[in-house]
Amino acid sequence: MRQYAVRRAFTVVPVLLGVSILVFGFIHLIPGDPALTMLGERATPQKVAEVRQRLGLDKPIYQQYLIYLGRVVRGDLGISIVRGDPVARDLLRRFPATVELATSAILLALALGVPIGIVSAVWRNSMIDSASRVWALVGVSMPIFWLGVMLAWVFGVQLGWLPTGFRLDSATDFRPWSNFVILDALLQRNWEAFGDAARHLVLPAVALATIPLAVIARMTRASMLEVLSRDYIRTAEAKGLPQVAVILRHALRNALLPVMTVVGLQIGRLLAGAILTETIFSWPGIGLWVYEAIESRDYAIVQGASLFIAVIFVTVNLVTDLLYAVADPRIKYD
Amino acid sequence: MRLTRVMLVVAVALLLGGAGPALAQTFVWGNQGEPVQLDPAVITDGISARITHQIYDTLVKYKGSTTEIEPGLAEKWEASADATVWTLSLRKNVKFHDGEPLDAKAVVWNMERWWKSNHPQHENQVKAGQTFEYWEGQFEGFDDKSIVSKIEAVDTHTVRVTLKRPQAPFLANLGIFAFGIASPKAVEKAGTEYGKSPVGTGAFKFVEWKPNQEVVLEANPDYWGAKPKVKRVVVRNIKDNSQRLAALKAGEIHAMEGLNPDDVKVVKADQNLQLILRPTNTTGYIAFNYKVKELQDKRVRQAFAHAVNKKAIVEAFYGGTGLVAKEFQPPSLWGYNKDLKEYDYSPEKARDLLKQAGFPNGLTEITWEDGKKEPFVFWYMSRSRPYFPAPKEIAEAMAADLAKVGIKGQLQTAEWAVYLDKRKNGQLPVYMLGWTGDNGDPDNFLCYFFCSPGASREAFYSNKPLADLLQRASTLTSQSERARLYRQAEQMLHDDVGRLFIANNQPPIALSKKVKGFVANPTGNEYFNTITLQ
Numbered sequence: 001m002r003q004y005a006v007r008r009a010f011t012v013v014p015v016l017l018g019v020s021i022l023v024f025g026f027i028h029l030i031p032g033d034p035a036l037t038m039l040g041e042r043a044t045p046q047k048v049a050e051v052r053q054r055l056g057l058d059k060p061i062y063q064q065y066l067i068y069l070g071r072v073v074r075g076d077l078g079i080s081i082v083r084g085d086p087v088a089r090d091l092l093r094r095f096p097a098t099v100e101l102a103t104s105a106i107l108l109a110l111a112l113g114v115p116i117g118i119v120s121a122v123w124r125n126s127m128i129d130s131a132s133r134v135w136a137l138v139g140v141s142m143p144i145f146w147l148g149v150m151l152a153w154v155f156g157v158q159l160g161w162l163p164t165g166f167r168l169d170s171a172t173d174f175r176p177w178s179n180f181v182i183l184d185a186l187l188q189r190n191w192e193a194f195g196d197a198a199r200h201l202v203l204p205a206v207a208l209a210t211i212p213l214a215v216i217a218r219m220t221r222a223s224m225l226e227v228l229s230r231d232y233i234r235t236a237e238a239k240g241l242p243q244v245a246v247i248l249r250h251a252l253r254n255a256l257l258p259v260m261t262v263v264g265l266q267i268g269r270l271l272a273g274a275i276l277t278e279t280i281f282s283w284p285g286i287g288l289w290v291y292e293a294i295e296s297r298d299y300a301i302v303q304g305a306s307l308f309i310a311v312i313f314v315t316v317n318l319v320t321d322l323l324y325a326v327a328d329p330r331i332k333y334d
Numbered sequence: 335m336r337l338t339r340v341m342l343v344v345a346v347a348l349l350l351g352g353a354g355p356a357l358a359q360t361f362v363w364g365n366q367g368e369p370v371q372l373d374p375a376v377i378t379d380g381i382s383a384r385i386t387h388q389i390y391d392t393l394v395k396y397k398g399s400t401t402e403i404e405p406g407l408a409e410k411w412e413a414s415a416d417a418t419v420w421t422l423s424l425r426k427n428v429k430f431h432d433g434e435p436l437d438a439k440a441v442v443w444n445m446e447r448w449w450k451s452n453h454p455q456h457e458n459q460v461k462a463g464q465t466f467e468y469w470e471g472q473f474e475g476f477d478d479k480s481i482v483s484k485i486e487a488v489d490t491h492t493v494r495v496t497l498k499r500p501q502a503p504f505l506a507n508l509g510i511f512a513f514g515i516a517s518p519k520a521v522e523k524a525g526t527e528y529g530k531s532p533v534g535t536g537a538f539k540f541v542e543w544k545p546n547q548e549v550v551l552e553a554n555p556d557y558w559g560a561k562p563k564v565k566r567v568v569v570r571n572i573k574d575n576s577q578r579l580a581a582l583k584a585g586e587i588h589a590m591e592g593l594n595p596d597d598v599k600v601v602k603a604d605q606n607l608q609l610i611l612r613p614t615n616t617t618g619y620i621a622f623n624y625k626v627k628e629l630q631d632k633r634v635r636q637a638f639a640h641a642v643n644k645k646a647i648v649e650a651f652y653g654g655t656g657l658v659a660k661e662f663q664p665p666s667l668w669g670y671n672k673d674l675k676e677y678d679y680s681p682e683k684a685r686d687l688l689k690q691a692g693f694p695n696g697l698t699e700i701t702w703e704d705g706k707k708e709p710f711v712f713w714y715m716s717r718s719r720p721y722f723p724a725p726k727e728i729a730e731a732m733a734a735d736l737a738k739v740g741i742k743g744q745l746q747t748a749e750w751a752v753y754l755d756k757r758k759n760g761q762l763p764v765y766m767l768g769w770t771g772d773n774g775d776p777d778n779f780l781c782y783f784f785c786s787p788g789a790s791r792e793a794f795y796s797n798k799p800l801a802d803l804l805q806r807a808s809t810l811t812s813q814s815e816r817a818r819l820y821r822q823a824e825q826m827l828h829d830d831v832g833r834l835f836i837a838n839n840q841p842p843i844a845l846s847k848k849v850k851g852f853v854a855n856p857t858g859n860e861y862f863n864t865i866t867l868q
Contacts, residue, residue: 165580
């Protein structure tokens with residue numbers, strides 16, 4: 001087991017190296033001189049040359065990459081081209097907002113998806129099952145930006161129940177310690193701020209949770225169905241155990257293993273989905289930040305954030321794999 | 335079961351409690367993105383300028399909804415007979431937000447910071463990767479390159495600026511947001527971080543910048559001019575156009591710009607909202623590359639002018655915010671020529687002119703100066719800009735108009751940076767582009783492009799008499815005399831069809847009905863001290 005963990009952990013290195021090359025390469029493949037794009041139609045040639053030099057764009061590309069890699073290894077993700085601020089610092093400052101959003105979304109997806117999956121499996125082909133199947137199909141194929149805009153229009157504009165964006169009202173008097181606003185409000189026992197932050201979280205979290213919710217519900221259903229047909233379930237039923245006990249204690253525990261993997265994968269997807277969701281709801285996390293950076297061609301930010309997201313993605317997958325091995329002792333790794 | 339119900343009630347209470355944000359006395363502007371910096375001297379983007387404009391004053395200002403000059407921090411001014419020495423008298427008893435006095439010394443300090451590359455706070459900024467682009471652009475560079483040769487404090491409240499030669503738009507330049515006067519002490523204290531804690535003399539003081547969210551300002555009770563009528567200003571960063579409108583409709587913000595063209599109707603139909611069109615300061619045009627032999631023939635250019643149905647284009651693609659352009663300057667500028675007579679839309683005349691020019695069967699091929707022949711290609715922009723909100727659709731309409739008279743070509747585009755690159759290198763025979771004014775001075779439109787004949791800045795157009803006239807206009811100080819020359823220049827440009835001007839756009843601003851006193855200005859920057867909330 002330990003050997004497997006070590007070996008599995010080592011596979012991360014080439015993956016990340018590959019990602020760094022891709023991230024670096026992609027941006028340089030975009031047509032157009034980045035300096036000119038940044039400066040716009042009024043740029044003088046001297047100015048363009050100046051900016052190219054400042055960005056190191058005058059060096060051969062492999063040199064640019066090596067310089068870049070050397071800095072990254074030391075934790076320096078560069079300086080934002082537009083703002084001049086260190087990318088790593090801003091990344092850490094904005095990350096909590098994204099974590100808060102993504103965590104709420106995944107919890108919401110689990111809290112609803114697992115029960116829906118169980119119910120669908122137990123009452124297979126019932127009304128509930130059909131409804132959840134339709135919902136899953138719709139949920140998976142619904143574009144987040146469309147859903148987000150609709151949610152904001154219905155619940156924000158038409159009904160006026162919830163704010164259409166941001167984490168807090170400007171009028172709310174609150175100084176967060178970290179950037180985890182909900183957590184800080186709880187810790188400071190500032191209930192007004194907590195309520196305000198919670199209200200702001202609802203729509204983006206719902207928008208972001210839709211796809212994982214559908215996926216988790218389907219996965220739980222399929223996995224439950226498989227488990228429910230096993231002999232030990234029949235044995236349990238034959239013993240005369242109440243159905244609830246059979247389902248929750250015997251079936252669910254085993255059925256949740258594959259769901260765990262799916263959740264791991266979904267976390268990675270959530271970060272990508274966060275770019276759209278954050279843009280739509282003006283949520284000040286890394287998604288919105290990256291979106292703005294792409295628009296203004298702030299290379300350093302796009303590179304830094306992409307690499308960071310890749311690291312998170314790879315780490316989450318690693319942890320999921322390891323947890324899986326721990327949770328299911330039947331699986332042998334060698 | 336009971337527990338669930340209690341939790342449900344709590345949750346609903348949390349969600350609904352406190353709905354409807356307390357906005358009274360706080361004016362909230364929905365901005366299109368995150369500001370770059372709040373030091374106006376080093377920024378060039380409208381998003382940041384929107385905020386710095388509230389914090390700083392410039393020496394002169396643009397009056398109301400025009401680009402006429404009115405006193406700002408300078409109460410009055412005087413130019414020497416040869417228009418090279420400008421004496422500016424500063425307003426007395428003005429203080430920066432940090433309590434420092436505004437005097438001649440402070441103004442000279444600011445100007446030297448912009449101008450001299452060895453000024454410590456200039457050097458500092460350059461090291462951090464920033465430059466003073468507006469100074470470079472408007473005052474022809476730094477140090478010895480600049481048109482400015484001396485800046486001095488004559489006494490506590492008088493500043494004298496000496497120029498190497500006359501510069502007609504000198505005052506208009508000083509009114510640009512970039513030349514907001516900052517507290518020297520605050521800049522020195524903060525160094526390169528100054529852009530995060532700005533200190534000016536403006537109607538609003540900086541309070542806080544929450545990254546990626548909003549910038550908070552509060553009213554400056556000691557403001558020398560019209561005192562603000564709201565207590566606070568919050569400038570919120572809402573990137574997405576639809577979302578910004580949703581926030582406006584939900585009452586979370588009071589005003590915004592950057593409406594999707596289709597949403598103009600939505601705003602007009604909403605009883606709680608009002609729509610203001612900002613006086614236009616932008617012109618979209620078709621440029622002719624004069625390295626193409628066919629285009630050197632004026633009759634061919636005239637054919638273009640008669641072939642394109644501008645009115646139909648403006649009606650179809652500008653969502654009710656566009657104007658037909660007949661000259662380069664937009665109508666909001668004081669050099670605009672009201673009397674200029676537009677080319678009428680007439681495919682027959684166009685065909686006729688082409689025939690006269692020797693193309694009875696139309697024009698499908700072009701010849702470059704070096705003799706190389708190519709199929710005719712009409713280039714359009716891949717990116718929406720204020721002057722061409724829907725470039726592809728507009729290009730298609732124009733191409734259809736041109737095809738009708740026999741000018742048939744491929745439509746082609748390129749990614750924005752590539753497009754600009756190709757244009758700069760003179761690789762585009764006929765293409766769409768536009769211009770947005772910087773300082774409300776006609777010089778900024780006309781001289782920028784046409785003062786140096788045959789220059790590569792745009793399409794190698796060469797018109798010596800026009801260039802001479804514009805250069806003369808740029809050395810005068812009498813506005814009425816200059817206006818006369820610019821009107822004449824527009825006529826010359828028109829007669830020669832140096833370019834074909836298509837449309838002016840008036841950017842729409844959507845506001846809550848509660849907002850009164852918002853005065854839209856062509857420069858794109860408004861002061862919030864005139865605003866009241868009802």
